[in-house]
């Protein structure tokens with residue numbers, strides 16, 4: 001792809017819980033399937049799933065890594081456009097203390113359970129929204145500039161992550177016409 005084409009591409013990054021689907025479920029929210037079919041540009045999902053780390057220290061009711069991974073596949077099965085998306089999953093949380101090796105094992109378990117989706121999972125706290133790590137990773141992965149990138153989310157931490165990454169932000173209800 002030449003520079004001119006690359007300059008024209010856009011990147012849409014979506015939060016998952018409360019934006020695309022109900023929290024911890026594969027129930028797709030209103031307007032998502034139709035809107036994503038109309039999106040012209042690259043698509044990524046950036047989701048905090050610290051429940052994985054909490055499960056490692058506290059067990060129930062937090063989800064296991066394989067449950068989190070399989071849920072991503074269920075969501076993608078319900079929203080075909082998401083099968084070709086880049087999925088970024090932040091399992092790290094400053095409040096959860098685990099050795100680095102343990103985070104890697106948990107991250108690998110999420111990614112493995114989410115096959116065949118293109119999933120990158122990290123325990124790096126810099127990925128956890130409101131920090132900008134996942135959004136910057138998505139821009140890098142698609143080689144799309146921040147000016148051509150927008151993040152769609154439902155919470156203040158999403159807006160803060162977008163600001164920290166210096167990308168645009170749109171409220172999910174507005175983007176999906178759920179007003």
Ligand SMILES: [Mg+2]
Nearest residue numbers: 015017018154
């Ligand atoms: Mg959310």
